[in-house]
Amino acid sequence: MIIHLETASDPRVSDYVSLTDVQLRKVKEPAEGLYIAESPKVVRRALAAGHRPRSFFLAEKRLPEVRDVLDAHPETPAFVGTGAMLEEITGINLHRGAMAAMHRPAPADVPSLLAGARRVAVLEDISDHTNIGAIFRSAAALGVDAVLISPRCGDPLYRRSIRVSMGAVFAIPWARLPDGPGGLDLLHDAGFTTAALALVPDALTIHELAARDDEKLALILGSEGYGLSPETLSAVKLSVMIPMYAGVDSLNVAAASAVAFFATDPRRQ
Numbered sequence: 001m002i003i004h005l006e007t008a009s010d011p012r013v014s015d016y017v018s019l020t021d022v023q024l025r026k027v028k029e030p031a032e033g034l035y036i037a038e039s040p041k042v043v044r045r046a047l048a049a050g051h052r053p054r055s056f057f058l059a060e061k062r063l064p065e066v067r068d069v070l071d072a073h074p075e076t077p078a079f080v081g082t083g084a085m086l087e088e089i090t091g092i093n094l095h096r097g098a099m100a101a102m103h104r105p106a107p108a109d110v111p112s113l114l115a116g117a118r119r120v121a122v123l124e125d126i127s128d129h130t131n132i133g134a135i136f137r138s139a140a141a142l143g144v145d146a147v148l149i150s151p152r153c154g155d156p157l158y159r160r161s162i163r164v165s166m167g168a169v170f171a172i173p174w175a176r177l178p179d180g181p182g183g184l185d186l187l188h189d190a191g192f193t194t195a196a197l198a199l200v201p202d203a204l205t206i207h208e209l210a211a212r213d214d215e216k217l218a219l220i221l222g223s224e225g226y227g228l229s230p231e232t233l234s235a236v237k238l239s240v241m242i243p244m245y246a247g248v249d250s251l252n253v254a255a256a257s258a259v260a261f262f263a264t265d266p267r268r269q
Contacts, residue, residue, distance in 0.1 A: 001074060002063075005081035008088040013079050015101035016057050019159060020091040026155065033104050035157035037167075039096035040066050045167030046102050047072075054101040059083050062097035104157060108175035110148065110183075114190040117145035118216055119264065122177070122187070122194075124150045124232060125223040126253060132156055133164025134254035135221070140168040142261035147174040148218075150183065184235045192216040194236040196228050197256055199249060203239040206263045219260050221253050 005013065015034055018024055029035050034054055037046040040062070047053065047069065056078035058066060063080065070078050086094045114120070121144050126132055132154050139147055147156070153176075155161065156169045177183030187194055193214040195204075209217075220236060222228035233239065242251065242259050251259065262268070 001076065002070065002078045002080055005079055005085055008081075008085050010079075012077070013055075013057065013089055015054065016079075016086075016090050016099065018091050022158075025158065029158070030104070030155070034101050035104055035155075035162070036159045037100045037102050038098075038159055038163050040069075040098045042162055042167045043069065043098060043100045045170050046100065046162075049170035051105060051170065052103040054103055055079060056098065056100045057086070058098040059086055059094060066098050108173055110175045110177060110186055111190070113146050113148075113173050113175050114186065114192070118266070119144055120146045120148060120187075120192070120218045121257065121261070122148045122150075122183075122218050122220040123153050124220060124228055125152045125226075126221065127152075127154050128224055129154050129158045129160040130164050131224065131252070131254045132158075133161040133169070135257045136161070136165040136172060136174075137168040138254070138258040138261055140165075140172045142258065143265050143267065144172065144261055147172060148177050148183070148187075149174065150177055151179045184232070187218045188237075190216070192218040193238060194218045194220060195238040195240045196220045196222075196233055196236040197241070197260060198222070198228055198233060198239045199241055200233065200239045203241040206240055206242050206260060209238065209240045210263045213266060217264060219257070219264065221257055221260075224253055 037043045053073055053076045055076060058080055060080055060082060083094060121139050136147060136156060156174055162169055184194055193216060195209055195217060242256060
């Protein structure tokens with residue numbers, strides 16, 4: 001259902017207003033059960049994952065590129081306008097030309113998600129959505145079975161996370177853990193060896209961890225500024241570090257995740 005916009009104040013496009021206001025979107029999107037998929041490629045990946053569109057939002061010149069998507073969802077409104085009008089609504093230059101407001105899927109159940117997994121990533125309080133998207137992309141590319149995130153971790157379905165992941169957030173199951181120590185208890189009860197990436201005196205090297213070839217492994221990554229909490233470090237089974245040179249003591253968390261995922265892939269042992 002194509003709707004040509006005549007004004008940027010059209011109330012029907014409220015889902016797309018002020019996309020650059022991070023704090024507003026953090027509240028608005030989960031509360032209203034939506035997320036924004038940006039670019040034709042990401043929109044297609046969201047739809048292929050079975051997510052339902054609320055509406056489409058695109059520049060006039062992009063209509064031919066996504067005509068097949070619109071034809072497959074004839075009852076979903078597709079708001080079309082000039083580039084200048086779309087920028088006025090969103091606050092960004094919509095150079096990729098197309099977006100969709102998508103219904104958020106129902107939250108995954110952590111025990112069910114763990115039941116069929118051998119290797120999972122756990123993100124504790126990571127707030128940078130670029131890092132979250134990059135970690136999800138590495139997790140999907142390097143064979144991680146699932147991602148678990150802490151209650152205070154950023155939103156994998158925030159627009160920047162989705163864009164940086166190139167839609168990989170739709171390719172790997174994920175769920176939020178409960179607050180407090182119960183999250184690690186769920187992992188231990190499911191038979192996982194929990195390994196924290198941390199610079200502590202008794203840490204194994206990533207090579208030593210890989211050589212163990214644990215049947216079930218949870219790699220735990222901490223926040224950009226403070227790393228993992230003391231409570232988490234005291235509760236995990238192991239700590240692990242990536243050996244480095246030239247006086248560098250740590251990598252960006254997204255880079256560290258890719259190294260750890262690659263090194264511990266049981267198919268590469």
